[in-house]
Amino acid sequence: MVDTQEVAASSAPAGSPADRQEQAKPKSTRHISWDAIRVLGIVAVLAFHVTFLAPLTLPGLELPPGPLQMDFPFGASILIVISGYFAAMTIGKSTPLRWWFRRLARLLPAFWVAVVFIFGITLLFAPEGLPRPSYGDLVGNLGLVHTLLADVQYIDLSHWTVPVQVAGFTAIGLLAWKAKVRGTAASVVLWLVLLVPLAARYLFMGPGQAPPQWLSMALDGTGLNRAHLLVAGVAIFRWSKGRMSFTQLYLMLGVVLIAHDKHPPGGDSVLAFAVTLVLICVAAYQPVWELPVLQKLARPIQWLAGISYGVYLMHYVVGTVVARRLADLGVPWWGWMPAFAATAVFLGWVLTRCVEQPVFKLLTRRLDTKPVVPATRPRTEARQEKKA
Numbered sequence: 001m002v003d004t005q006e007v008a009a010s011s012a013p014a015g016s017p018a019d020r021q022e023q024a025k026p027k028s029t030r031h032i033s034w035d036a037i038r039v040l041g042i043v044a045v046l047a048f049h050v051t052f053l054a055p056l057t058l059p060g061l062e063l064p065p066g067p068l069q070m071d072f073p074f075g076a077s078i079l080i081v082i083s084g085y086f087a088a089m090t091i092g093k094s095t096p097l098r099w100w101f102r103r104l105a106r107l108l109p110a111f112w113v114a115v116v117f118i119f120g121i122t123l124l125f126a127p128e129g130l131p132r133p134s135y136g137d138l139v140g141n142l143g144l145v146h147t148l149l150a151d152v153q154y155i156d157l158s159h160w161t162v163p164v165q166v167a168g169f170t171a172i173g174l175l176a177w178k179a180k181v182r183g184t185a186a187s188v189v190l191w192l193v194l195l196v197p198l199a200a201r202y203l204f205m206g207p208g209q210a211p212p213q214w215l216s217m218a219l220d221g222t223g224l225n226r227a228h229l230l231v232a233g234v235a236i237f238r239w240s241k242g243r244m245s246f247t248q249l250y251l252m253l254g255v256v257l258i259a260h261d262k263h264p265p266g267g268d269s270v271l272a273f274a275v276t277l278v279l280i281c282v283a284a285y286q287p288v289w290e291l292p293v294l295q296k297l298a299r300p301i302q303w304l305a306g307i308s309y310g311v312y313l314m315h316y317v318v319g320t321v322v323a324r325r326l327a328d329l330g331v332p333w334w335g336w337m338p339a340f341a342a343t344a345v346f347l348g349w350v351l352t353r354c355v356e357q358p359v360f361k362l363l364t365r366r367l368d369t370k371p372v373v374p375a376t377r378p379r380t381e382a383r384q385e386k387k388a
Contacts, residue, residue: 031287032294035305037279038082042308044075044272046315049158050340054320063323066333074272076161077229077260079312081280083165084233091176098367100173104166105363107309110356111162114313115141115155121318122155127328148221158316164223168230187244190231190252197224198259220264228259232277240284253277304345310356311348319343 047070054063091099119138122130133141133153140152144163154160175189197219205211205219219225232253239249256277261270283289294301304311322343323336331339 033283033287033289035301038305038308039301041075041078048073063327072269072272074269078276080229081233084230085237088234088237096173096177103169105360109359113355118156118317156317164226167223193227194255201262225263228256232256236284307348307352310351311344314347315344
């Protein structure tokens with residue numbers, strides 16, 4: 001989940017030293033279209049968790065269900081697609097190692113702080129009946145192995161996305177660094193990442209089959225079963241830049257939807273996911289949306305989009321603990337549901353302003369003082385600069 005402000009700064013092309021100095025204060029290129037889709041994603045995440053997942057499935061924290069239930073998860077998947085899109089946009093603007101470090105500097109510090117905070121809240125304030133994670137679970141979550149090892153309990157169930165993104169960004173960085181995958185080769189890689197996990201699911205992990213443990217770890221534990229989400233974002237970016245035909249994009253997104261249905265959670269989320277994929281394609285093709293309702297709500301949409309990663313990290317367990325405490329006091333659903341959302345937004349804002357943004361600036365300060373050397377710079381240009 002890449003911050004749009006950082007993307008806007010890194011998407012400006014590198015030129016002469018004077019141009020690069022001017023880029024120290026880049027002109028904002030944010031579009032309300034991307035912010036609106038990001039907000040749609042985080043609102044869908046909150047709605048699914050507060051109306052369905054937390055009330056019915058979180059042990060020890062079951063809440064009295066409200067009149068409406070959203071039982072089709074698609075918000076987190078859309079946020080990962082957006083991450084894939086902006087990863088493809090920014091990978092060629094600097095060296096792969098620098099790009100990879102910036103991605104992790106944005107993701108991991110906030111994630112680590114969120115894990116420790118939620119661990120403490122769970123031990124101190126969660127109602128009786130909620131399984132208490134151990135310190136071993138804490139270490140496992142901090143080490144990003146909670147999706148890989150079955151005996152490591154999730155500190156927060158929604159944190160499955162972070163290992164997926166870290167693994168995906170690492171793979172993209174390695175392909176750009178060592179293999180220098182571009183053009184037709186990039187399309188081949190995208191197809192392989194789509195089809196190989198899907199074939200493994202169909203051949204060895206179908207209904208009634210008992211797959212070997214190593215295959216379950218390789219597919220579900222490493223995040224390969226979610227790789228189609230990043231592939232979708234990369235494919236949409238390549239199409240928007242004329243590097244992929246519409247026919248190939250159409251076919252690839254069709255396979256993405258099949259993968260989304262066959263890999264967990266699948267089910268009823270596919271239709272909503274497909275509709276939002278269309279919105280992302282529209283934003284990639286025409287990012288300027290001059291809709292009156294979006295213009296009126298531009299500031300709150302941009303604000304919520306800017307803290308969406310923090311909201312995502314902090315919302316589920318802590319919001320449910322607050323909601324359960326209120327429900328135990330007799331507060332009806334129309335009281336504890338807004339409290340769930342308010343808790344998520346407040347803690348997400350604090351995490352973004354106090355951890356994510358300042359730590360990212362601190363970690364990347366030295367990187368930003370070095371000249372930008374795009375990974376895709378032509379060799380003739382490099383030789384000319386060297387002679388000069």
